[in-house]
Amino acid sequence: MKLEVELIAKEIVKPSSPTRDQLRRYQLSFLDQITPPIYNPMVFFYPEICETQANKTKTSDKLKLSISNALTYFYPLAGRIMENQLFVDCNDEGIPFLEARVKCQLSDFIKNPVPCELNKLLPFEIHDAEEFPLGIQFNIFDCGGIGIGVCISHKVGDALSFFMFVNMWAAIARGEKKLVAPEFVSTSLFPPRNLSEFKRSISQTKEQIITKRFVFTASKIEEIRRKYADNTSFENQTSPTRIEALSAFIWSRFITATDVRSRPDTFWAIMHLVNLRKRIDPPQSEYSFGNLYSFTMTIPSMDSTGESCHNFVTQMRESIKKINKEYVKKIQDGHNHLDDIKEMAASNAKLGEMLSFNFTSLCRFPLYEADFGWGKPIWAGSADRGYKNVVTFMDTVAGNGIEAWVCLKEEDMEKFYSDEELLAYINAPKSLQR
Numbered sequence: 001m002k003l004e005v006e007l008i009a010k011e012i013v014k015p016s017s018p019t020r021d022q023l024r025r026y027q028l029s030f031l032d033q034i035t036p037p038i039y040n041p042m043v044f045f046y047p048e049i050c051e052t053q054a055n056k057t058k059t060s061d062k063l064k065l066s067i068s069n070a071l072t073y074f075y076p077l078a079g080r081i082m083e084n085q086l087f088v089d090c091n092d093e094g095i096p097f098l099e100a101r102v103k104c105q106l107s108d109f110i111k112n113p114v115p116c117e118l119n120k121l122l123p124f125e126i127h128d129a130e131e132f133p134l135g136i137q138f139n140i141f142d143c144g145g146i147g148i149g150v151c152i153s154h155k156v157g158d159a160l161s162f163f164m165f166v167n168m169w170a171a172i173a174r175g176e177k178k179l180v181a182p183e184f185v186s187t188s189l190f191p192p193r194n195l196s197e198f199k200r201s202i203s204q205t206k207e208q209i210i211t212k213r214f215v216f217t218a219s220k221i222e223e224i225r226r227k228y229a230d231n232t233s234f235e236n237q238t239s240p241t242r243i244e245a246l247s248a249f250i251w252s253r254f255i256t257a258t259d260v261r262s263r264p265d266t267f268w269a270i271m272h273l274v275n276l277r278k279r280i281d282p283p284q285s286e287y288s289f290g291n292l293y294s295f296t297m298t299i300p301s302m303d304s305t306g307e308s309c310h311n312f313v314t315q316m317r318e319s320i321k322k323i324n325k326e327y328v329k330k331i332q333d334g335h336n337h338l339d340d341i342k343e344m345a346a347s348n349a350k351l352g353e354m355l356s357f358n359f360t361s362l363c364r365f366p367l368y369e370a371d372f373g374w375g376k377p378i379w380a381g382s383a384d385r386g387y388k389n390v391v392t393f394m395d396t397v398a399g400n401g402i403e404a405w406v407c408l409k410e411e412d413m414e415k416f417y418s419d420e421e422l423l424a425y426i427n428a429p430k431s432l433q434r
Helices: 053-073 106-111 115-121 159-173 218-229 242-258 307-321 325-332 338-347 410-416 420-425
Strands: 005-013 025-027 039-046 087-089 095-102 134-141 146-153 209-216 266-275 293-298 353-361 379-381 390-395 402-409
Touching: 005 053, 039 115, 039 159, 053 095, 053 134, 053 159, 115 146, 115 209, 146 159, 209 218, 209 410, 218 242, 218 420, 242 266, 242 307, 242 353, 242 390, 242 402, 242 410, 242 420, 266 307, 293 307, 293 325, 402 410
Parallel strands: 095 134, 266 353, 353 390
Antiparallel strands: 005 095, 025 087, 039 146, 039 379, 134 146, 209 402, 266 293, 390 402
């Protein structure tokens, strides 16, 4: 359903205590430098928190006070990203905090949430992450349910850093005293470099991009895992993981539905994002804040047999294995892993233009841990990011299923969404509890 959202207030929330002078300049790491200036978005939903005006005021004040306290730990988020993108001025200028009224019932919206409508519950446009590291929008539905929309600039932190902030903010709000402070180690691990000739951005395509959310129940995921495990290539290996199997399944349905094999003068590179924290020597804490991720690339076989997608799981697994301590050390010693993309494109130039299809997984991340004192969210959703050929996996609220948020060109999505084999495996959008 379409949302009607009315902005009713906007203010700046500042840290509860000033940042020390020696911390005033937060240097971006090399991995921060090459990360595009976009926001990581998420909206967390809670039922019947604000049925009365008194409760609305109390809840708003509680959120703002706890944000103020959280910003003393996450002081770069209260600063400003400087124009040259090399550092954050930790000037304590604070973060935008918006309040909005949503003219519908929360229960009606989350029965079948539409990704592009979630963007209305966010404080910023996703592609406008040039100055503010953080913004929050407090959305109140007619029923008293709320949606807390959070945007954190990808220039300063990855998805795990995002949840690190949100969950500490929630812990402060509910009165927790034992808090684990973030560790700002990314710059020491990956020192910044002179990238004067490099500018990375996510360009807004003129093509119409559609984002849809596909829900796979635990039983259907197991069916898909068995489908790809039933192959001789896995004789001496463990069965495909949930993410390996779903990646292979979605890729197979995409190439079948859209007939990409018939596109002349092109070849495909499949990319998976990989968390580096445990792959660095020595391994880093889960509380390490910043962009600590890399990516793998796989050139899948494009033959017309079903065998190719079974082989794709093996290829993907081998690619991820290569992101090891030696590879991370190579990046630390000066290797620009974005050059790997150029090298792959050059080495396969005879095949034509390289097209990419990207997977990232937030499964097993602490997506549903944000309890501000009124319980954990009944659902958390991302948004329409507006760029094509991207799949993001997230746990369902019950934890045993997986939501796949798929972004494709409109004409590709129309074909993909009509694929009978895909439709046989996805859950009808009647419940978020599966």
